[in-house]
Amino acid sequence: MSYPRTSRPRRAGAILAAALLLATTACTDQSAPAPAGGTVSVTGPLCAALPTGTEPGNPTALADLPVDQALTWMPTLTTFEAALRTSGLLTDLHQDGITLLAPTDDAFAKKFSDDTWDTLMTRDHDKLRTLLKAHLIAGTRPLDELAAAGTATTLDGVTLTVTRTGDTTRFGDTADAVCADYLATGARIHLVNAVLGPLPTTADGSGHRAH
């Protein structure tokens, strides 16, 4: 596959980046051609909050990116993206097909205090990996397929119920899919609005953390 993906692929190396910065004066070509499977359409109430149409990071443009790179284009997944990167689990994700139930930043903010989260991110990496595994399912599973199966087993060994009521698909009685069926290389990503797994809630909900 050799078609262009986005106008500004991620890259390492300051010198190359500097050269491109100088060369790239504007986003002259934001529209990416459709991937092998055609245009990707995602569904759910949160999709409008994410890049759409021909915006950089639109679902079609992400379909041929490795999953770690695709996640960096989703502005409501900054916590999950950084956690996966920090945990090192991404290395494992490249091996096989994988489905991600990706909690939004709001979901993490509702679940964990800043202190809890920083502890997970800086010290308790084993616990962090277990937490993240509670959001990963083997295989690339469309939302409809998961809903039809009625259950799904996450990589932490827990079997979740998957229930569909009207347009809403819910995992483990807590997490609703809010924008489903993003594609990435060997991966499907369903954004969910709650954090799964057994860790206790430590956010106090006030949003008044002093700065």
Place this chain on the structure above:
Amino acid sequence: MRRHRAVLIALSTLLTASLTTIAAPASAAEPGQVTGLTVRQADGFATLAWQPVDGATDYQIERTPVDAAGTPTGTATIVGIWRPNRQINQESPTFADAGFNPGDRFQWRVRARFDTTEQPYSEPVAGTTTAPWGNPDVPGEQLRTQWETTHAAQYTSDTEEYAYTAAIDELSDRVRVVEIGRTVKNRPINMFVIGYPTPPATPEAVAATSPAAVNCNVHGNEPGDREACLIMARQLAFSTDPRVIDLLSHTTVLIVPTINGDGRAANTRGNSTGQDLNRDYSLIRQPETAAYVNMVRQYRPVAGYDGHEYGNSRAGDLPMLPPRHQNVAQPIFDESMDMIEGHMYTKGAEDGWWPCPYGCDGGGNVGLGEETILRNTLGLKNVVNSLLELRSSGGQTRPDEGNAANNRRRKTFSALWTFQQFLDYHRASLPDIKQARAESITFQAANTGRLVFRGSRPITAHPAPHPGSSPPPIDAPPADLILDNAPCAYRLTEEQYHGARTDGPTGAVTTAAERIADHGWKVIKVGDSYYVPLNQPERGLIPLLLDGQGVENLVDGERIYPTSTGRHTGPLTVTGFACLDDATVTGPVTVRSGAALVTTGTTITGPVNATGAAGVLLADTKITGPLRVTGTTDAVSLIDLTVTGPVDVSANRTDNQPLLVGNTVNGPLACAGNTTAPTNLNISNTVTGPRAGQCATL
């Protein structure tokens, strides 16, 4: 009274703000209909302004994407609610609409509501919003951040920041990028040093320009301000706007985009050890905060902003807060309040942004007096400054921020507005800032008044008729954290001063001595003890770290009280550590080799001669007769002295700068052969006689 100036200096327009204001066509108004709607474009936002409608409860602002012919290309959406508490003046309502792709074209309408009853919309105004700053065809100007090129879908990564920073450094003569330190994980911490036509060559030369400093990103999961800083750095580096040239011709701008690069990369609040860096600026356990404090010591910014994001959805657009620890000198607190309420509230009302006290509506237990917070640390270091919050969500007055990119744009462009305003304020108010700083430094060095270990100055609500927001909590100091009888100095043992510590990153824990040196405090070794006198410019911060009563202290130093008060007649010879406070000495004073003299509030009639002393720190003292300080080994500090007679500061061997600050010398002033050249901290001495040698320009 400095705080609520009636007349604000007229300032130049914002960068790239169109001078053209587009007005809606006039037509006969229906009852309750908004009239006189205008739109003015600026960096990433559009200011709507209109004539108020009698009896209106609030107003709704509607935005519709349109093409060049004015035909709608998308749906009309209510993007703003103007409420009375957004603005200190009610007669000229304005709203800064943001949260769109800069460069797109829109039409706006505004309607009043009586209670919830909607009145007719105004006539529309249309305009093309301002595209990202910089001509795409002009080298330098054409640079863009990752955040800009991805249409806010991605924040600028560390490698992209370094590339962008290096490109600006390369292409602009106005910019020098310096690495002020490294993070725990060894990421460079860069600072833009920006001046016109070039920035001064050394930190001391930069300090002489009374620089303005912006700290953009201390909490790694609050990246909005950082993107504004990166854009502003490009504007300052390449803009030919007379405002920018004028600003940079008069001062130096210091921008630290990412003090917490490790936390930014991991999207965590703290650094890679989990330490909240904004609880570490006094203790400087971490290399990131130590780098910033070191920078402040060397570059001596006189004013600052510290950028954050804030989760309280009921807050204003831009919560701000001054340094309010009670040890912050009053003039610094007052001038910081003037910057916020005098300047930002007024300019916010003109441009449609909503600055408010930190906390605002239902602020909870935030905005207090911890000296570990940069806002307070800087205040204790005599820097006029404010914290800045960007409200995380759209909140009550921006109902259409569901789109993540648009939410990010509103935050970043409101930060850009604030930082541009901060620089305008600095340009217009520099004489006041410098006066406040000078008064605060001499006040602190005089070591008078009580000390408070923790507790805040009250911040009152903005005066009526502003229907405003609730101020932050009172946070008065409890009785057990007040010390009415301030000591002269703290005495530290060898173990306390140089001993190994455990509070810091593994393998990189610094000693108390290193941290005290980073702060720039004078220390005198006499015998086996290390003395840190309080008659120094950062007097209010010293006890917080060195007193056993300090809430988050460094060591439990021993309080040393004055050794002499009252009258002394006859020769006075100092051996060991002597502290004169509120004393009157008639007779010659001699400081022996290896001894130390510290004075405050004292009058000495007779020559003062220190040869080979360990330290001479004199403040708020009158001396009749020659003053000669020579061969000192550890520290020399002369602040706010009145000397009748010649002053000679020569051949001192200190590794830190001797201070000659704000003194009046009725006679000649001579400095020669000091190992480290003296400084006046940009507070001139008044000298009637000739000034010579290293003191020629002090």
